[in-house]
Amino acid sequence: MAATTLETSADHLALQMAYEPAVIELREARAALDSDTEARSLVERYQQTHLELATKQRAGDVLTDEQISVFQGLQASIQSHPTIRRLVEAEQDATAMLTAVAAEIDEHAGIDFTRLAARGGC
Numbered sequence: 001m002a003a004t005t006l007e008t009s010a011d012h013l014a015l016q017m018a019y020e021p022a023v024i025e026l027r028e029a030r031a032a033l034d035s036d037t038e039a040r041s042l043v044e045r046y047q048q049t050h051l052e053l054a055t056k057q058r059a060g061d062v063l064t065d066e067q068i069s070v071f072q073g074l075q076a077s078i079q080s081h082p083t084i085r086r087l088v089e090a091e092q093d094a095t096a097m098l099t100a101v102a103a104e105i106d107e108h109a110g111i112d113f114t115r116l117a118a119r120g121g122c
Contacts, residue, residue: 013101022090022097029090032083039083046074 017023033039049071053063078084102114 017097017101020097022093026087026090026094029083029087033087036083039081042074042077042081043084046078049074 033043053067053071056063056067099114102117105113
């Protein structure tokens with residue numbers, strides 16, 4: 001079955017987006033995180049601690065000052081880690097680029113493409 005003009009256009013858009021600097025940087029930042037064992041370990045500790053504390057709170061337990069302090073220390077470490085910070089910034093840049101692309105589609109198509117796509121269609 002032959003691809004429709006719309007499918008062909010979507011393929012071209014996807015290919016061009018793959019070469020956008022924001023997308024390239026995002027892929028590189030993800031690869032950097034994947035290869036940075038210290039950063040990955042920090043993220044895992046943060047996620048595990050977050051889950052444990054949230055579970056305690058849902059169970060009605062009061063968090064101790066020490067638990068809160070440990071969690072805040074992990075947050076600070078995450079926010080200041082260069083590899084993680086690079087990924088966060090790359091995600092923000094890619095999101096801004098994708099938002100701009102979606103706005104262009106909205107404008108040209110005369111629909112709120114982003115809203116329709118987010119809720120799974122019509």
